[in-house]
Amino acid sequence: MSDNKKEIIKNYSNDDITVVWKPNTCIHAKKCWKELIQVFDPRNKPWVNMEGATTDRIKKQVEACPSGALSYISKGGSKEKAHTETKIEVLENGPLLVYGTLHVTNSNGVEEKKNKTTAFCRCGASQNKPYCDGAHMQMEFKG
Numbered sequence: 001m002s003d004n005k006k007e008i009i010k011n012y013s014n015d016d017i018t019v020v021w022k023p024n025t026c027i028h029a030k031k032c033w034k035e036l037i038q039v040f041d042p043r044n045k046p047w048v049n050m051e052g053a054t055t056d057r058i059k060k061q062v063e064a065c066p067s068g069a070l071s072y073i074s075k076g077g078s079k080e081k082a083h084t085e086t087k088i089e090v091l092e093n094g095p096l097l098v099y100g101t102l103h104v105t106n107s108n109g110v111e112e113k114k115n116k117t118t119a120f121c122r123c124g125a126s127q128n129k130p131y132c133d134g135a136h137m138q139m140e141f142k143g
């Protein structure tokens with residue numbers, strides 16, 4: 001079952017921050033590559049080059065990730081902004097994005113706390129429901 005799916009977490013650091021990447025959460029919106037290819041380049045290994053831009057620029061791009069797959073930790077601790085308002089956005093041909101701190105109770109009763117941005121599957125094909133895992137791309141979901 002999807003809950004057994006192991007969370008993969010990768011870290012990329014410079015002197016100021018560590019960028020945390022959770023591939024299973026990525027919805028492949030390609031926002032990060034399109035906007036900052038000097039740092040986020042999927043053709044490279046590792047695909048995140050922490051030397052490619054200033055720390056502030058990298059932070060800005062990480063904050064723009066629509067799925068929450070990218071986050072960062074500063075030397076002084078997590079600097080993710082707390083969301084006081086809940087905002088919902090329907091991504092064209094993709095998931096439902098909910099911005100804010102959420103307490104999600106899954107269908108098996110397991111509760112999870114979600115921060116920042118959470119992408120919920122709208123296409124029905126995700127192997128990690130209720131969350132989007134990028135499967136909408138393969139099935140060419142329209143809606």
Ligand code: SF4
Nearest residue numbers: 026027029030032065
């Ligand atoms: S969801 Fe985030 S990490 Fe994945 S491609 Fe888009 S911006 Fe990059």
Ligand code: FES
Nearest residue numbers: 121122123132135
């Ligand atoms: S909406 Fe992304 S997997 Fe269903």
